[in-house]
Amino acid sequence: MMNGSANGRVSTGSSLNTAGGGEKKEHLYKILVIGELGTGKTSIIKRYVHQFFSQHYRATIGVDFALKVLNWDADTLIRLQLWDIAGQERFGNMTRVYYKEAVGAFVVFDVTRASTFEAVTKWKNDLDSKVQLPDGSPVPCVLLANKCDQAKEGLVNNTSQMDDFCKEKGFIGWYETSAKENINIDEAARFLVTRILEKDRAMQLGDDDRDKDRVVLDKPAPGRPERKINCC
Numbered sequence: 001m002m003n004g005s006a007n008g009r010v011s012t013g014s015s016l017n018t019a020g021g022g023e024k025k026e027h028l029y030k031i032l033v034i035g036e037l038g039t040g041k042t043s044i045i046k047r048y049v050h051q052f053f054s055q056h057y058r059a060t061i062g063v064d065f066a067l068k069v070l071n072w073d074a075d076t077l078i079r080l081q082l083w084d085i086a087g088q089e090r091f092g093n094m095t096r097v098y099y100k101e102a103v104g105a106f107v108v109f110d111v112t113r114a115s116t117f118e119a120v121t122k123w124k125n126d127l128d129s130k131v132q133l134p135d136g137s138p139v140p141c142v143l144l145a146n147k148c149d150q151a152k153e154g155l156v157n158n159t160s161q162m163d164d165f166c167k168e169k170g171f172i173g174w175y176e177t178s179a180k181e182n183i184n185i186d187e188a189a190r191f192l193v194t195r196i197l198e199k200d201r202a203m204q205l206g207d208d209d210r211d212k213d214r215v216v217l218d219k220p221a222p223g224r225p226e227r228k229i230n231c232c
């Protein structure tokens with residue numbers, strides 16, 4: 001069931017006339033938030049978009065939507081269309097429809113429940129098998145180890161093993177987050193959007209065929225996946 005209205009189309013690179021007469025680039029990016037039941041997907045979105053947190057748990061039914069507008073820089077306005085997909089959808093067959101035209105994703109697990117980490121691979125595989133960028137590459141995806149304000153259980157306690165896990169599974173990076181304490185959510189989003197912008201620019205260059213000799217910089221760097229943890 002769709003709880004909101006969003007057409008899911010991703011238009012990129014349109015130009016707006018600003019008051020000063022200059023042109024401002026506007027991007028609309030569809031971003032998925034997926035992961036097991038009760039891991040905090042809705043809470044992360046509510047914190048990010050509305051600066052709000054509640055202890056009360058109400059399971060998302062189907063999918064919900066939120067819009068975050070970022071004044072990225074003087075020349076760029078970004079609208080993030082966040083698709084909040086119910087954890088129970090992994091057992092349904094609607095995810096292909098929900099994932100359509102996404103250009104970025106967060107997979108969320110709950111650091112207090114190792115079983116939710118074990119399901120991360122299933123979510124990532126589901127994502128990669130059902131959606132790709134127009135150039136055929138995987139959608140940039142960041143892993144969020146949420147509820148880091150609480151005691152952690154399992155692999156998340158071992159930073160280097162988490163790095164290896166992310167590299168192996170194709171995550172561009174991971175963050176410990178807390179929707180409750182507002183930890184690392186803005187940072188994780190900024191990191192994902194930076195990568196999406198790079199991919200977008202690279203693909204537009206490809207489309208225009210402007211410079212065939214240009215080195216494409218959007219490939220994940222070899223070595224350790226990027227990871228930034230500001231606390232916990």
Ligand code: GTP
Nearest residue numbers: 038039040041042043055057060087147178179180
């Ligand atoms: P589904 O919609 O069922 O898939 O769940 P969800 O992933 O959207 O989880 P939701 O955001 O509804 O959060 C589940 C419960 O975890 C709620 O009671 C939240 O208050 C709590 N919660 C979410 N994030 C955090 C956090 O960072 N720290 C703590 N302590 N609790 C959190």
Ligand code: MG
Nearest residue numbers: 041042059060
């Ligand atoms: Mg939810």
